[in-house]
Amino acid sequence: MEQGKNTIEPVKAEDFLPAVIHCKMQGWRLVQLCATRLPGRYELSYSFAKDLALRTLRLVVDETDRVPSITQIYPGAFLQENEMAELFGVQVADISRDYRQKLYRIARETPFKEKG
Amino acid sequence: MAKLAKSPWLLHYDGSSCNGCDIEVLACTTPVYDIERFGIINTGDPFQADILLITGGINHQSEAVVKQIYSQMPDPKVVVAVGICACTGGVFKDCYNIKGGVDTVIPVDVYVPGCAARPQAIIDGVVKALEILQQKREAFLARRA
Amino acid sequence: MAKQSIVPFGPQHPVLPEPVHLDLVLEDEVVVKAVPSIGFVHRGLEKLVETKDFKEYVYIAERVCGICSFGHGMGYCQSVEHILGVEVPRRADYLRTIWMEMSRIHSHLLWLGLLADAMGFESLFMQSWRLREKILDMFDATTGGRIIFSVNCIGGVLKDMDNGMLRRLVETLDSIERDLRPLADTFLQDYTVGTRLIGLGVLKGEDATLAGAVGPMLRASGVGYDARQLGYAAYNDLDFAPVTAQEGDSYARCQVRIQEIYQSIRLIRQAADKIPNGPISVPVKGNPNGEYFQRIEQPRGEAVYYVKGSGGKFIDRFRLRTPTTSNIPPMLDMLKGCQLADVPLLILTIDPCISCTER
Numbered sequence: 001m002e003q004g005k006n007t008i009e010p011v012k013a014e015d016f017l018p019a020v021i022h023c024k025m026q027g028w029r030l031v032q033l034c035a036t037r038l039p040g041r042y043e044l045s046y047s048f049a050k051d052l053a054l055r056t057l058r059l060v061v062d063e064t065d066r067v068p069s070i071t072q073i074y075p076g077a078f079l080q081e082n083e084m085a086e087l088f089g090v091q092v093a094d095i096s097r098d099y100r101q102k103l104y105r106i107a108r109e110t111p112f113k114e115k116g
Numbered sequence: 117m118a119k120l121a122k123s124p125w126l127l128h129y130d131g132s133s134c135n136g137c138d139i140e141v142l143a144c145t146t147p148v149y150d151i152e153r154f155g156i157i158n159t160g161d162p163f164q165a166d167i168l169l170i171t172g173g174i175n176h177q178s179e180a181v182v183k184q185i186y187s188q189m190p191d192p193k194v195v196v197a198v199g200i201c202a203c204t205g206g207v208f209k210d211c212y213n214i215k216g217g218v219d220t221v222i223p224v225d226v227y228v229p230g231c232a233a234r235p236q237a238i239i240d241g242v243v244k245a246l247e248i249l250q251q252k253r254e255a256f257l258a259r260r261a
Numbered sequence: 262m263a264k265q266s267i268v269p270f271g272p273q274h275p276v277l278p279e280p281v282h283l284d285l286v287l288e289d290e291v292v293v294k295a296v297p298s299i300g301f302v303h304r305g306l307e308k309l310v311e312t313k314d315f316k317e318y319v320y321i322a323e324r325v326c327g328i329c330s331f332g333h334g335m336g337y338c339q340s341v342e343h344i345l346g347v348e349v350p351r352r353a354d355y356l357r358t359i360w361m362e363m364s365r366i367h368s369h370l371l372w373l374g375l376l377a378d379a380m381g382f383e384s385l386f387m388q389s390w391r392l393r394e395k396i397l398d399m400f401d402a403t404t405g406g407r408i409i410f411s412v413n414c415i416g417g418v419l420k421d422m423d424n425g426m427l428r429r430l431v432e433t434l435d436s437i438e439r440d441l442r443p444l445a446d447t448f449l450q451d452y453t454v455g456t457r458l459i460g461l462g463v464l465k466g467e468d469a470t471l472a473g474a475v476g477p478m479l480r481a482s483g484v485g486y487d488a489r490q491l492g493y494a495a496y497n498d499l500d501f502a503p504v505t506a507q508e509g510d511s512y513a514r515c516q517v518r519i520q521e522i523y524q525s526i527r528l529i530r531q532a533a534d535k536i537p538n539g540p541i542s543v544p545v546k547g548n549p550n551g552e553y554f555q556r557i558e559q560p561r562g563e564a565v566y567y568v569k570g571s572g573g574k575f576i577d578r579f580r581l582r583t584p585t586t587s588n589i590p591p592m593l594d595m596l597k598g599c600q601l602a603d604v605p606l607l608i609l610t611i612d613p614c615i616s617c618t619e620r
Binding site: 128129130132133134135136137138139140142143146147148159160161162172173175177178181185207208210211212213214231232234 | 272273274275276278279280300301302303304305306308309312320321324325326327328330371374386387390391393394397406407408409614616
């Protein structure tokens with residue numbers, strides 16, 4: 001089946017923003033942001049697409065690490081970054097439209113942080 | 117039936133449903149099902165509505181909205197919970213953000229189960245609501261007399 | 262600078278069947294900024310994957326949204342099947358394609374009706390929805406449900422269509438095509454409709470891509486990207502090209518969606534011709550271990566399904582990025598500088614599906 005490229009590339013925290021800027025320069029568009037819970041850490045996936053190819057940058061951060069926002073590069077990311085912050089408790093720094101944990105205004109704090 | 121039960125105005129609000137029942141409620145107002153043959157008009161204004169159709173369970177944010185809409189409607193009023201989520205919470209009952217059915221927030225008069233509730237069932241529920249509306253109206257007038 | 266005032270829009274609004282709230286910052290009648298506030302429909306469905314068996318979760322995935330329900334079930338199944346390495350029978354792929362395209366027809370007709378309703382063109386709304394009932398009847402006949410179908414399962418589909426049914430489907434599509442022509446003419450050539458659509462909410466190709474627009478929004482701005490070109494299900498056997506328009510205004514978006522209805526009709530005819538015989542599902546053993554990003558083209562645009570499993574019967578993470586999540590930022594750009602009276606219509610032209618967005 002002709003699927004187009006679909007890759008996952010791990011990046012280090014210090015290379016992360018340059019990698020995103022690089023994607024932007026080459027004309028990739030933002031597809032999605034996703035956080036996944038690992039024991040004591042978060043696995044963040046940032047997917048970009050160009051034509052039919054899809055590439056995902058994979059960043060693993062500690063619970064207390066502050067992750068830089070990519071809204072300065074891709075302004076459309078603000079909704080998904082707020083969602084990551086509210087549902088998982090990922091510390092995202094400097095979102096252009098920061099809802100400060102009030103995007104969905106749910107009763108339970110960071111429900112995805114604990115399993116089950 | 118008296119005048120009110122012959123030309124009730126209907127208000128629809130989406131609690132936190134999946135859209136399925138909402139489009140079925142809208143489908144009821146269009147040809148093929150045509151709820152307007154009972155004299156019903158779909159309005160967008162709570163101040164003029166007699167019947168409130170709510171679809172979907174209630175989450176922590178829509179709670180205040182539903183309460184407000186209910187309080188804005190003039191007495192007598194009837195609430196119809198459309199779809200199994202509005203009745204009990206349905207498949208979403210276990211979700212962290214769902215409080216449960218509509219009756220956890222406001223009193224419900226008619227329950228229409230189904231996922232998604234079929235237009236026939238919704239119309240049936242609304243017609244039941246008309247009877248209840250009439251009873252409530254008589255009680256309302258008796259209280260005032 | 263003129264005095265600014267803030268007008269709240271929603272959550273309960275006659276134009277929107279679903280609750281969404283916007284704070285519109287106005288200067289006189291012109292919108293200078295729109296701040297969305299969502300969460301009225303947030304249920305937390307992604308979390309349920311941790312407590313439901315991965316085979317059972319198909320039914321939850323379908324109920325993320327009642328309009329795009331078939332696509333959500335299919336997207337979830339395809340990503341799990343990819344992780345498990347399950348090869349779905351060809352007939353199941355074709356059946357999925359047929360149902361997916363039927364969903365597109367139903368969704369676009371629904372949108373056309375809502376658009377007419379937003380303009381106050383009631384008879385056009387009624388006519389669009391009357392036509393839509395024909396496709397719902399076919400859904401009812403083939404799956405047993407009008408809105409939620411529950412025909413997808415991991416490893417294939419649960420229901421088959423025999424030749425008589427396929428013939429009936431094609432005949433129904435012929436009549437839909439016939440009845441759609443006068444409707445399409447009204448939408449595209451009527452002077453009144455034109456005044457509400459032409460030149461409104463212009464989004465240029467470059468800006469649309471940058472802001473993350475997908476689906477008909479993107480294609481109406483001249484970018485020919487359609488996730489169906491990836492060739493999932495039976496799309497690699499079928500002949501089609503993305504429908505595009507150049508202007509990027511509301512009229513172009515309406516045009517693209519109407520053309521896509523015709524395209525879907527053609528796709529179903531092709532699929533009904535080519536559908537091979539054979540089984541409709543394969544048994545599935547084992548639990549998913551691995552991760553995969555699956556993209557499919559929903560009626561509203563590209564949706565992304567991410568599944569990550571670690572060998573248990575509960576999946577670790579399911580993520581769904583729906584088209585509307587991606588379309589809200591370009592919508593906010595579009596609202597800047599428009600008249601207050603046009604706001605409901607502009608919101609509608611992205612075909613918002615709030616229930617999908619918030620899950």
